[in-house]
Amino acid sequence: MAAYSSNVTEGIFDPFTAYLQKMGLGTQNYYNPAQQYQIGQYDPLYNLYGLQGRMATVNPAWAPQANFADYTQQMGAGPGIRSYNLLRQLLGWNPEQRAQVGATYEPTWSEGERTGSGNIAELQQLLKTALQPYLGRPGANWMAGNLPAEQQRWAGGQAAGGTGTFLDYIRQKYNLMGNMGL
Numbered sequence: 001m002a003a004y005s006s007n008v009t010e011g012i013f014d015p016f017t018a019y020l021q022k023m024g025l026g027t028q029n030y031y032n033p034a035q036q037y038q039i040g041q042y043d044p045l046y047n048l049y050g051l052q053g054r055m056a057t058v059n060p061a062w063a064p065q066a067n068f069a070d071y072t073q074q075m076g077a078g079p080g081i082r083s084y085n086l087l088r089q090l091l092g093w094n095p096e097q098r099a100q101v102g103a104t105y106e107p108t109w110s111e112g113e114r115t116g117s118g119n120i121a122e123l124q125q126l127l128k129t130a131l132q133p134y135l136g137r138p139g140a141n142w143m144a145g146n147l148p149a150e151q152q153r154w155a156g157g158q159a160a161g162g163t164g165t166f167l168d169y170i171r172q173k174y175n176l177m178g179n180m181g182l
Helices: 006-012 015-022 033-040 042-055 068-073 080-092 095-100 120-159 166-173
Strands: 108-110 113-116
Touching (some): 015 042, 042 120, 120 166
Antiparallel strands (some): 108 113
């Protein structure tokens, strides 16, 4: 297999194909379990890359590598530690900082109708990856899967005069800062 430079790879292929090329998996028809694991890391890594890039607008220290393919090479065993650190940082930020990077995860409404999910899928992926070491895969998946229902509970509380952000609600309800050291 020919070696591709990341800049050339990302210039030619979509991010997923560039990721496969960078991992040396781009020309195979069969993947062993370890390779399947690597392929499965694409979504959490791509999610982190996008979020981390947006977070760099508030804190330039969070700026990821220039391209996604190089970013994935730095992860080593997986995205868990970086997810944990990003989640901890987000939970520690004030609502204005979160809004600046598009990480409020609050649904949008217009004339009493829900018009958007607040990118809840990004938060679900972040929680799955960050909390798996603490809750195990089933627990992290349960919490992430429960977020849409929690979003509805939070919105109901807001409609009844509640205050606070959705992330603060989640942090308090599940004691994320205490139980998991976030």
